[in-house]
C-alpha cells in the first residue's frame with residue numbers, strides 16, 4: 001500500500017446501535033482500520049424527525065467526527081443518508097451513505113425487478129430509495145414502506161427471533177409486502193439487519209434480504225481504496241455516545257461481542 005496508506009481512523013455514525021451492522025461488516029472487510037463510531041442516542045429515533053432536524057443532526061455528527069480527526073465518514077444510518085448527505089459533505093471529507101449502496105446491491109440481486117424497501121418513516125417519506133432505485137435499476141418496481149415499530153425494540157436489546165414480541169413486530173412490519181411479488185427486500189434502516197433471522201423466518205426463502213449496513217460498509221471500503229486512504233496495522237474500535245454511555249457499552253457487548261470491550265465515551 002505504501003504511499004497510499006493513511007492510518008487515521010474512519011468515522012461512522014448512526015442514531016444508535018444500527019450502524020454496528022456496518023461496523024461489523026467493515027471490520028471483516030478491512031480489519032486494519034481504526035474505527036471511531038458515533039451513536040447519537042440522545043436523539044434516537046431519527047426515523048420520526050423532520051428533514052430539517054435530520055440535516056442539522058447529520059451536520060453535527062459529521063462535525064464531531066471531523067473534530068476527532070477522522071479521514072472519511074460512513075453515514076451508517078438510512079435516515080441520515082436520506083436527508084443529510086449534503087450536510088455531511090459540507091464537512092469536506094470523503095463520505096458515503098447506506099441508501100445508495102443498498103439500492104445498488106438490490107439492483108444487482110433482484111431477478112424479477114420487484115424490489116421492496118423497509119425503512120424508517122422519515123426515509124420512506126424522503127423519496128431517497130425511490131430515486132436511488134430508479135437510477136440503479138431503471139424499470140424496476142419499488143415497493144417502499146416505513147415503520148416505526150422496530151427501532152425502539154432493537155434499541156432496548158430485543159433482537160431474538162424467538163421473542164414473541166419481536167416476531168409480532170416483524171410480521172406487522174413485513175405485512176405490507178405480502179402479495180407484492182418482491183424477490184428482494186432492502187432492510188433500509190441499519191437497525192433492521194439485527195432482526196434478519198426474524199425477517200428470514202417471516203418472508204421465507206423466496207425473498208433475498210439486503211443488509212443496508214453491510215452494503216454501506218462495502219461501498220465505503222471501495223471509497224477508501226479508491227481515495228488511497230486504507231490503513232495498515234490498526235483495527236481498534238472506539239465509540240462516542242451522545243446519550244447513556246453505559247447502556248451503549250452493554251448493547252455493544254451483546255451485538256458485537258468480538259469487539260468488546262471497546263472504549264465507550266460520552267461525546
Ligand code: DGL
Pocket residue numbers: 014015016018019044045046047048076077078079080120123151188189190191
Ligand atoms: N438506523 C437508522 C436508519 O438506518 C435510524 C433509526 C432511527 O433512529 O429511527 O434509518
